[in-house]
Amino acid sequence: MPNAHDVLFRTLADPTRRAIFERLCRHGEQTVGALTARAGVSQPAVSKHLMALKQAGLVRDRHEGRQTHYSAQLRALAPLLDWTSKMTGFWQGRFDDLEDLLKRMDQ
Numbered sequence: 001m002p003n004a005h006d007v008l009f010r011t012l013a014d015p016t017r018r019a020i021f022e023r024l025c026r027h028g029e030q031t032v033g034a035l036t037a038r039a040g041v042s043q044p045a046v047s048k049h050l051m052a053l054k055q056a057g058l059v060r061d062r063h064e065g066r067q068t069h070y071s072a073q074l075r076a077l078a079p080l081l082d083w084t085s086k087m088t089g090f091w092q093g094r095f096d097d098l099e100d101l102l103k104r105m106d107q
Contacts, residue, residue: 053070
């Protein structure tokens, strides 16, 4: 079973899905029609991407009559933020060690 990081990375790896998610983050709730008008792909393709985003917890849908409205769920990015924070700490430590080594070599 894939972990949360894997699911989020895999879901956001697709450029169209990432663009749809970014649009929802920047512009707030959107209908499928509004997203399709800007996506450069067909409505069925947008719907398929939205389903993948929803399954990953990155978007939420809200039904209003015949329209479905989608909104970004930013808290779903928490596992990625945790991972990048850990990686930042790891690499910062490596660079600090390298800097120390280079200073010792210069002496």
